[in-house]
Amino acid sequence: MTTAAPGDTLKPVDAHLADVLGVVSPLSPLDLTLPDAHGCVLAEQVVSTFPLPPFDNSAMDGYAVRAGDIATAGESTPVMLPVVGDIAAGSTGAYNVQPGLCVRIMTGAPMPAGADAVVPVEWTDGGIAQVRITRPAEPGAHVRRAGEELATGSMVLEPGAHLGATQIGLLAAVGRERVQARPRPRVVVLSTGSELVDPGTTLSTGQIPDSNSTLLTAAAREAGAIAFRVGIVPDDPRVLLDTLEDQLIRADLVLTSGGVSVGAYDVVKEAIGRLGEVRFDRVAMQPGMPQGFGVIGPDNTPFFGLPGNPVSAYVSFEVFVRPAIRRMLGVEPINRPTVRARLSAPLGSPPGKRTYARARMTVEGGTYVVTPVGGSGSHLIASLAQANAFAVVPEHVTSLDEGDIVTTMLLERRQT
Ligand code: AMP
Numbered sequence: 001m002t003t004a005a006p007g008d009t010l011k012p013v014d015a016h017l018a019d020v021l022g023v024v025s026p027l028s029p030l031d032l033t034l035p036d037a038h039g040c041v042l043a044e045q046v047v048s049t050f051p052l053p054p055f056d057n058s059a060m061d062g063y064a065v066r067a068g069d070i071a072t073a074g075e076s077t078p079v080m081l082p083v084v085g086d087i088a089a090g091s092t093g094a095y096n097v098q099p100g101l102c103v104r105i106m107t108g109a110p111m112p113a114g115a116d117a118v119v120p121v122e123w124t125d126g127g128i129a130q131v132r133i134t135r136p137a138e139p140g141a142h143v144r145r146a147g148e149e150l151a152t153g154s155m156v157l158e159p160g161a162h163l164g165a166t167q168i169g170l171l172a173a174v175g176r177e178r179v180q181a182r183p184r185p186r187v188v189v190l191s192t193g194s195e196l197v198d199p200g201t202t203l204s205t206g207q208i209p210d211s212n213s214t215l216l217t218a219a220a221r222e223a224g225a226i227a228f229r230v231g232i233v234p235d236d237p238r239v240l241l242d243t244l245e246d247q248l249i250r251a252d253l254v255l256t257s258g259g260v261s262v263g264a265y266d267v268v269k270e271a272i273g274r275l276g277e278v279r280f281d282r283v284a285m286q287p288g289m290p291q292g293f294g295v296i297g298p299d300n301t302p303f304f305g306l307p308g309n310p311v312s313a314y315v316s317f318e319v320f321v322r323p324a325i326r327r328m329l330g331v332e333p334i335n336r337p338t339v340r341a342r343l344s345a346p347l348g349s350p351p352g353k354r355t356y357a358r359a360r361m362t363v364e365g366g367t368y369v370v371t372p373v374g375g376s377g378s379h380l381i382a383s384l385a386q387a388n389a390f391a392v393v394p395e396h397v398t399s400l401d402e403g404d405i406v407t408t409m410l411l412e413r414r415q416t
């Protein structure tokens with residue numbers, strides 16, 4: 001490992017992230033339908049308003065009996081009972097099982113009065129008019145009692161609960177159709193650059209497909225946002241400002257890419273100040289040094305002006321935007337998980353900058369191993385697509401050797 005003294009002219013990554021997180025806060029809860037609440041964070045205490053199960057019901061397909069009537073049942077001493085009715089799931093009829101009789105009953109059907117046990121069909125001959133029972137059943141056998149899981153007034157879910165599939169399933173089971181939850185942030189994504197055309201367009205000289213808006217929209221969705229890909233804006237301040245003014249109405253967060261460095265026609269840097277307070281910083285990271293961040297529009301909507309190179313834009317998204325989206329959702333943790341991994345190849349890093357190197361993480365013999373992929377150019381999107389991790393080289397380190405341990409940020413759950 002080689003180290004160098006820290007540079008002092010650039011803004012530290014952590015300071016920039018702290019500035020971002022100082023501006024964004026969890027969105028106010030809304031009354032959401034269950035599908036809309038899926039993936040969100042609950043913002044109320046949910047208490048059951050009826051017992052679960054709501055009524056005594058059968059846990060098996062079989063026969064509802066009085067346990068005392070079949071106490072002597074056995075293989076060689078079967079008990080024969082007349083079957084006086086049939087209760088299906090959903091049945092609303094009121095049955096009463098008199099001594100010496102039984103009714104056929106299906107799983108989930110309400111227990112009839114008088115009966116105190118269910119004999120599974122497997123312990124019988126399955127008779128319709130009369131049934132032959134060859135095993136006894138304890139009182140209460142195969143009966144699900146009303147309220148045995150949740151009594152009326154029990155806590156179902158606490159505020160702050162993450163509403164995954166099983167949690168919204170539970171909300172449905174306790175009869176909720178809507179809940180108070182923090183909504184997904186709405187993220188508007190646009191690309192700046194007069195060289196950009198929509199994917200699928202035949203390219204003229206000097207043109208390239210706009211990949212950033214597709215990439216960032218997908219990344220925002222993966223982070224939990226509702227993302228709108230607005231698409232391409234040319235390097236024309238008037239068009240940029242008009243487009244943003246139109247889009248602000250549906251945005252909790254605005255993301256642009258391109259036009260934030262020091263070139264001529266760097267349209268975001270040039271024009272965005274007219275819509276709000278946006279700072280342009282040189283952040284001590286590689287890639288992703290130029291960063292615009294602030295608030296725009298009448299509602300002080302958070303705004304990120306990300307650099308245009310696709311790798312820079314994506315690294316900036318992972319380091320600054322994803323945590324902001326997670327904070328707005330109200331979920332924890334806001335950061336990607338990191339592990340300490342063994343480098344399988346040397347890795348260089350400019351002095352004074354934190355490098356996020358595209359890498360592939362594998363687990364070999366119980367150890368995390370990380371292999372850099374692609375070169376250091378921030379335009380290399382093909383290697384970005386191979387990466388499932390970033391190897392993070394600290395600011396003061398300029399080179400790491402094969403075998404060195406490096407902090408590695410995991411971009412997906414899959415680790416091989
Ligand atoms: P800029 O930050 O606008 O100077 O752009 C830096 C580099 O990234 C240039 O090579 C741009 O052509 C490229 N670039 C900018 N925006 C996009 C985009 N949306 N998709 C693909 N490449 C882009």
Ligand code: MG
Pocket residue numbers: 192193194235258259308
């Ligand atoms: Mg540009």
